[in-house]
Amino acid sequence: MTEHPSIVNHPTVDQWIQFTDEGRVIVHTGKVDIGQRISTALAIIAAEELDVDYERIDVKPAQTGTAPDEGYTASSMSMQQSGTAIRLASATARRHLLGLAGRLLDADPLELRVEDGVVHCPGHKDKISYWSLAADRPFGIPVDQAVSIKDPGTHVWIGRPVIAKGMIDIVAGKTLFVHDMTLPGMLHARPVRPPCYTAKLTDLDKATVRQLSDDGISVVRDGSFVAVASADEFAAVKAAERIAAAASWTLTSKLPTGDLYDALVSNVRLSRPVTTGGIPVDESVPPLAEPPAEATVTLKWRFEKPYLMHGAIGPSAACALYDEGRLRVYTHSQGIYPLREALAEALQIAPQMVHVVFMPGAGCYGHNGADDAAFDAALIATMIPGRPVLLKWTRDDEHAWEPYGSAMVCELRGSLNSAGRIVDWSHESYGDTFIMGRPAAGRTGSPASKLLSSKFRAVPLEKTPPQPAMGPHVGIHRNLEPLYTLSNPRLVKHLVRGLPLRTSALRTLGAFANVVAIESFMDQLADAAGISPVELRLHHLADNRARHVIQLLADRMETDLSNSPPSRGQGMAFARYKNSAAYCAVGVELEISEKASVRLLHAWIVADAGEVVDPSGLTAQLEGGFIQAASWSLYESVSYDSQGITSRDWESYPIIRFDNVPEVRTLLVDRPGEPFLGAGEAVGGPAGGAIANAIYRASGLRLSQMPFDSHRIRSTALSE
Amino acid sequence: MTKIRLKVNGQLRTTEAEPDTPLVFVLRNQLRLTGTKIGCTSEQCGACTVLVDGKATLSCVRTAREFAGREIVTVEGLSDGETLSSVQQAFVDEGAAQCGFCTPGIVIATTALLNNNAHPTKVDIQKALYPNLCRCGSQGRVLAAIQRLIEGR
Numbered sequence: 001m002t003e004h005p006s007i008v009n010h011p012t013v014d015q016w017i018q019f020t021d022e023g024r025v026i027v028h029t030g031k032v033d034i035g036q037r038i039s040t041a042l043a044i045i046a047a048e049e050l051d052v053d054y055e056r057i058d059v060k061p062a063q064t065g066t067a068p069d070e071g072y073t074a075s076s077m078s079m080q081q082s083g084t085a086i087r088l089a090s091a092t093a094r095r096h097l098l099g100l101a102g103r104l105l106d107a108d109p110l111e112l113r114v115e116d117g118v119v120h121c122p123g124h125k126d127k128i129s130y131w132s133l134a135a136d137r138p139f140g141i142p143v144d145q146a147v148s149i150k151d152p153g154t155h156v157w158i159g160r161p162v163i164a165k166g167m168i169d170i171v172a173g174k175t176l177f178v179h180d181m182t183l184p185g186m187l188h189a190r191p192v193r194p195p196c197y198t199a200k201l202t203d204l205d206k207a208t209v210r211q212l213s214d215d216g217i218s219v220v221r222d223g224s225f226v227a228v229a230s231a232d233e234f235a236a237v238k239a240a241e242r243i244a245a246a247a248s249w250t251l252t253s254k255l256p257t258g259d260l261y262d263a264l265v266s267n268v269r270l271s272r273p274v275t276t277g278g279i280p281v282d283e284s285v286p287p288l289a290e291p292p293a294e295a296t297v298t299l300k301w302r303f304e305k306p307y308l309m310h311g312a313i314g315p316s317a318a319c320a321l322y323d324e325g326r327l328r329v330y331t332h333s334q335g336i337y338p339l340r341e342a343l344a345e346a347l348q349i350a351p352q353m354v355h356v357v358f359m360p361g362a363g364c365y366g367h368n369g370a371d372d373a374a375f376d377a378a379l380i381a382t383m384i385p386g387r388p389v390l391l392k393w394t395r396d397d398e399h400a401w402e403p404y405g406s407a408m409v410c411e412l413r414g415s416l417n418s419a420g421r422i423v424d425w426s427h428e429s430y431g432d433t434f435i436m437g438r439p440a441a442g443r444t445g446s447p448a449s450k451l452l453s454s455k456f457r458a459v460p461l462e463k464t465p466p467q468p469a470m471g472p473h474v475g476i477h478r479n480l481e482p483l484y485t486l487s488n489p490r491l492v493k494h495l496v497r498g499l500p501l502r503t504s505a506l507r508t509l510g511a512f513a514n515v516v517a518i519e520s521f522m523d524q525l526a527d528a529a530g531i532s533p534v535e536l537r538l539h540h541l542a543d544n545r546a547r548h549v550i551q552l553l554a555d556r557m558e559t560d561l562s563n564s565p566p567s568r569g570q571g572m573a574f575a576r577y578k579n580s581a582a583y584c585a586v587g588v589e590l591e592i593s594e595k596a597s598v599r600l601l602h603a604w605i606v607a608d609a610g611e612v613v614d615p616s617g618l619t620a621q622l623e624g625g626f627i628q629a630a631s632w633s634l635y636e637s638v639s640y641d642s643q644g645i646t647s648r649d650w651e652s653y654p655i656i657r658f659d660n661v662p663e664v665r666t667l668l669v670d671r672p673g674e675p676f677l678g679a680g681e682a683v684g685g686p687a688g689g690a691i692a693n694a695i696y697r698a699s700g701l702r703l704s705q706m707p708f709d710s711h712r713i714r715s716t717a718l719s720e
Numbered sequence: 721m722t723k724i725r726l727k728v729n730g731q732l733r734t735t736e737a738e739p740d741t742p743l744v745f746v747l748r749n750q751l752r753l754t755g756t757k758i759g760c761t762s763e764q765c766g767a768c769t770v771l772v773d774g775k776a777t778l779s780c781v782r783t784a785r786e787f788a789g790r791e792i793v794t795v796e797g798l799s800d801g802e803t804l805s806s807v808q809q810a811f812v813d814e815g816a817a818q819c820g821f822c823t824p825g826i827v828i829a830t831t832a833l834l835n836n837n838a839h840p841t842k843v844d845i846q847k848a849l850y851p852n853l854c855r856c857g858s859q860g861r862v863l864a865a866i867q868r869l870i871e872g873r
Binding site: 035 | 737738740741742745748749752753754755756757758759760761762764765767794795796798799804808811812815817818819820821822823824827845846847849850852853854855856857858859860861862863
């Protein structure tokens, strides 16, 4: 049996499960709930294995010190990591409690039944509650990784729709986001950002600073980092505008504005071949050889994806208090422990003097401005000790300063033999880093140097150029290796230098571009082979679970589309996220309007995420992921000029609105007893691929650059 | 500072703020009604939507003073604190929220739509919710919640 990493690091039941004397159960997790409803899924798992009502389970928001350190809430790993750990801890706790109850009731523990935490002995009047055995008392036992868990046939909570944790507070407006905090003596702060990454503050008008100070507004400065703080929030907003007008900046260099996609394929780069299992190796890249002799058709295809924003609806925020050498930070970061280390390093405080508490923020979908805002708040707090500082970025800050998902280019070449089988495959992906931008140890450069404002302080920390990520399916090469059976595919990742914008982890990392490119190309090959897209995929898939989701999708689309008008186009695409998480096939029906814009009509999602714990939550993640990917595909592209970012609001960076939301039908393939497979990112790539393929079927246009907007459709039509 | 009198959630509230303070800042800070969110301060995202005389209204640009004498309802005012409004309940039943940051604005926009139009068409719904952005992609569940409400009438 492989050791479970979360359990190895946190081996005792008490680190995961706690009974309180109010008749409730607290579940501890290192994962944070960022709208993906992980708390709900974890509570269901604990309810199931403990035999306690789901409503009695409280999942404690993570904070350093009490929560298990499970790194980042990222990469669709929470169910495998925290879900499995809580399942084992709960089953161990149940067995222990039944042992205690058996002794008290003088019964064989195996005979005992549990109903909502009350232990009964059949044929016996006596009963005893878990809480009388365990409330506010430590278990003091290790989690048994070999403990027997419930037979899926007896599940009561797993797979049953429940009201998500926190949902009622959300609709009632009672959820307290970090933005909503108030503490005695709290100041509201706003950063005053430079115009561009490379700007330095050369002058700040002293009279303005003095006037603001006379009005009770603090202006703090550390090199080119400037911020204002005031007891009144709107006064801080206005003061930030005045300081922005009073600041003079100089640009030490300009952003490169040549063609982005030319830069991606021609700049200096670090290239690595990617081998079986999606693992890059430190070897030279094999040259692209001539197609094999048996090839009857060879196609080439290049796909281009722009920089994308996380685009949280609430700009990043954090609250910090620095008092007597101790720093307390409230943040919506995805990684409280890595952030603690980064803050400690940046501010030269011992990590044990830094306490980081997770608070809800707006959905982030990766490494957005959350950690940067936490550092901004902390930095200001150290300059105004003893006062809590609630710092918020503006919409402009969020759009212009968050780390983006990298632009990418994918170049593919594939050959078919006379039987319509793929006999040769090459796929090279070019991009900037996706994972080295996070402020965490074990990634190129120091964690503190990744925090945005580190670069602007009087003693700046410059970022070290990232090295290629070498783990399986991370960064640029996530899902670069297709799940399709291909002999000796040539796979290459290129980490490109000298690109203009700041990048880091955005939902799916490189998988979105890679899967869209692969799935667009599979359709082109299918057409060349004269067979259907479904057939070509099935010819090259040995994995039965993969085949099953594709077949289900094809059947469902055929049934639903029997009367579809010919003006509409339908497309499908498939991927298994990281080739190890959830399987997902997506279908799309759309039409192209007279104004050359894409109107999404219907979508189908078929997913196999292993055992389904929370069907409503899983469906929400899949449908939400589809809509986000549709938005990326049709609308989004970060724009910039030599002076900085120019997409600074929702008009210059549009995202999908309610007028283009298709009717989505989601089919979950439940696999009781099978391991949980992460599903939060499974749908993105197939959604983009299905849209690209449906546009082709509707219009005959094979679009090669996102976003697929009316400009792209017109220019592609004109060039063909 | 100037005195501002507002009728919010059925109560007359008097507070002080600079005369140019947008309504949302007064609601959130002076009146501690933090359910209404700030997403853009430029009327582009809908997170700050409140009901004003029954109509969905953005509160992040227009000053609080402009709303004197008007009937303002925030998300906190939709229910009596015990039971949810029918719109809120439909959102719960359909799981029509993920992170929940945009949700109060969308709940308010939906309430305004259905209060003024018992049987809105698909186009009516799209128009009413067009100002509201949701990045988690809960739009499909929101539309399902609205469908549930229309069918329940």
